[in-house]
Amino acid sequence: xxxxxxxxxxxxxxxxPVCRDIRLHAPRGEVTVLLGPNGAGKxxxxxxxxxxxxxxxxxxxxxxxxxLGLRREQRARLGLAHVEQGRSIFPGLSVEENILxxxxxxxxxxxxxxxxxxxxxxxxxxxxxxxxxxxxMLVIGRALAGKPSVLLVDExxxxxxxxVVRNVMPIFRQxxxxxxxxxxxxxxxALALEVGDRAYVLNRxxxxxxxxxxxxxxxxxxxxxxxxxxxxxxxx
Amino acid sequence: MIQAAISGFVSGGAYATLGxxxxxxxxxxxxxxxxxxxxxxxxxxxxxxxxxxxxxxxLAVPLGIAAAAAIGALLGLVMSTWFSEAGAxxxxxxxxxALITLLAAGFRIFGDSPRSVPxxxxxxxxxxxxxxxxxxGAVAIGGAVILAFAIGLLLRRTRIGILLxxxxxxxTTAELLGIRARRLTLIxxxxxxxxxxxxxxxxxxxxxxxxxGLSMLIVPALAAALIGLLRSxxxxxxxxxxxxxxxxxxxxxxxxxxxRQVLPFLVIATMLLWTExxxxxDARR
Ligand SMILES: Nc1ncnc2c1ncn2[C@@H]1O[C@H](COP(=O)(O)OP(=O)(O)OP(=O)(O)O)[C@@H](O)[C@H]1O
Ligand SMILES: [Mg+2]
Numbered sequence: 001x002x003x004x005x006x007x008x009x010x011x012x013x014x015x016x017p018v019c020r021d022i023r024l025h026a027p028r029g030e031v032t033v034l035l036g037p038n039g040a041g042k043x044x045x046x047x048x049x050x051x052x053x054x055x056x057x058x059x060x061x062x063x064x065x066x067x068l069g070l071r072r073e074q075r076a077r078l079g080l081a082h083v084e085q086g087r088s089i090f091p092g093l094s095v096e097e098n099i100l101x102x103x104x105x106x107x108x109x110x111x112x113x114x115x116x117x118x119x120x121x122x123x124x125x126x127x128x129x130x131x132x133x134x135x136x137m138l139v140i141g142r143a144l145a146g147k148p149s150v151l152l153v154d155e156x157x158x159x160x161x162x163x164v165v166r167n168v169m170p171i172f173r174q175x176x177x178x179x180x181x182x183x184x185x186x187x188x189x190a191l192a193l194e195v196g197d198r199a200y201v202l203n204r205x206x207x208x209x210x211x212x213x214x215x216x217x218x219x220x221x222x223x224x225x226x227x228x229x230x231x232x233x234x235x236x
Numbered sequence: 237m238i239q240a241a242i243s244g245f246v247s248g249g250a251y252a253t254l255g256x257x258x259x260x261x262x263x264x265x266x267x268x269x270x271x272x273x274x275x276x277x278x279x280x281x282x283x284x285x286x287x288x289x290x291x292x293x294x295l296a297v298p299l300g301i302a303a304a305a306a307i308g309a310l311l312g313l314v315m316s317t318w319f320s321e322a323g324a325x326x327x328x329x330x331x332x333x334a335l336i337t338l339l340a341a342g343f344r345i346f347g348d349s350p351r352s353v354p355x356x357x358x359x360x361x362x363x364x365x366x367x368x369x370x371x372x373g374a375v376a377i378g379g380a381v382i383l384a385f386a387i388g389l390l391l392r393r394t395r396i397g398i399l400l401x402x403x404x405x406x407x408t409t410a411e412l413l414g415i416r417a418r419r420l421t422l423i424x425x426x427x428x429x430x431x432x433x434x435x436x437x438x439x440x441x442x443x444x445x446x447x448x449g450l451s452m453l454i455v456p457a458l459a460a461a462l463i464g465l466l467r468s469x470x471x472x473x474x475x476x477x478x479x480x481x482x483x484x485x486x487x488x489x490x491x492x493x494x495x496r497q498v499l500p501f502l503v504i505a506t507m508l509l510w511t512e513x514x515x516x517x518d519a520r521r
Pocket of ligand 2 (some may be wrong): 042043044085154157
């Protein structure tokens with residue numbers, strides 16, 4: 001089985017359970033969208049999958065293999081890539097070096113440039129000097145340089161111009177077409193639902209909705225209801 | 237005067253080399269390692285003891301260097317296992333604990349009496365521009381310069397250099413890319429340990445080489461590293477050389493000689509004050 005599967009995953013942070021009893025399936029060849037309001041636990045969930053946080057219990061399998069006991073780099077070497085929230089470039093390294101740091105084959109720089117031609121002119125620029133949009137492209141490109149089988153992307157759109165987001169989203173579609181499994185975390189639903197196959201809505205650490213993106217697109221009220229459930233009592 | 241300064245070549249080269257290993261560990265691992273000289277001294281002492289036991293020096297030296305590399309790697313293992321999420325302050329404190337442990341262990345294993353240390357180049361020297369330069373001095377200086385150059389080149393031009401810099405800038409992100417952080421960490425610590433042993437081995441014949449005294453060479457080495465603000469390899473080498481030569485001059489002036497040990501403290505204090513004033517410290521964080 002080629003995919004990412006979470007079963008009864010509970011994650012504690014600072015002694016409190018931030019995500020509870022999560023079941024989630026992100027198959028290869030599909031874009032799975034994870035939506036939810038601020039503080040819902042989306043980042044926490046991705047962090048637990050990639051090993052940034054080591055306090056998860058339950059079962060997380062990648063291609064049928066339990067990865068919960070593995071270190072971060074071991075999970076990465078099994079084909080898991082995690083684009084962290086915020087632009088996690090290596091600021092002192094050049095664009096090319098950033099890509100090489102994530103590369104597992106010699107044609108990596110080439111492939112990334114084919115995907116993001118805007119970066120060609122900046123190849124030898126320090127990554128810290130790039131614009132926000134360029135940095136986000138670099139971070140995604142760097143993750144792809146390692147030829148992942150499952151890609152986790154956290155709030156790619158944050159701080160990016162809508163036009164840039166619109167340019168990047170189809171790339172996920174294209175990757176899924178090549179067999180990569182993608183788990184896309186987004187706070188702003190509309191664009192993500194356009195490219196996604198299945199969607200989960202996370203709310204105060206629990207999955208409150210699961211369904212097809214197409215289905216969810218038509219049901220704004222379902223989405224709103226799910227989000228509203230997260231607001232403190234009294235605001236309803 | 238010039239001859240006096242030149243007599244500081246050996247110390248200068250050793251300070252520079254120790255300073256280099258301190259800068260390397262600080263830049264790559266974020267740890268100010270106060271035990272760096274003690275690790276080198278431990279390795280050097282292993283070589284001395286093996287030599288006294290009848291082993292040829294050419295065999296004892298590599299074994300001593302290997303011992304220092306192993307101790308360095310062990311400290312690196314401790315750091316990466318239990319203190320990988322801890323800040324620079326905690327890690328540096330751990331290195332002080334390591335220094336104390338090494339001093340105690342060294343005292344028990346090697347005793348406190350100075351060793352008879354063979355001079356590898358048996359006092360060979362040559363004349364250049366009318367001053368006498370010992371072979372040891374030339375090797376110490378040349379070695380430090382070449383080492384700085386080689387490390388710089390490695391960090392900038394090789395794949396392992398890219399991975400190391402990535403790891404030092406964002407350890408978690410580097411691990412998420414599949415970079416084998418632990419392995420790289422151990423390599424850096426072991427390399428720094430080996431280099432420190434070399435530095436101590438070269439300076440030991442010129443000193444009364446008790447274990448404690450050699451371990452305390454961390455002070456001038458730190459001063460050298462601080463001249464490069466713990467970042468610049470080149471400045472650390474120049475700083476080390478400068479300090480060695482100043483020390484040589486101070487030694488030749490009878491009124492100053494007793495106070496020459498104070499020199500590195502002056503340099504350290506000056507550098508710290510200057511960095512505070514210039515807010516370089518702040519900008520780096
Ligand atoms: N280091 C931490 N220790 C304890 N609790 C934390 C920690 N980091 C986050 N939390 C809590 O975990 C919860 C989920 O945070 P998380 O960052 O996963 O949310 P998110 O869904 O990614 O939100 P956003 O959309 O704002 O990025 C929040 O309530 C937050 O207060
Ligand atoms: Mg988040």
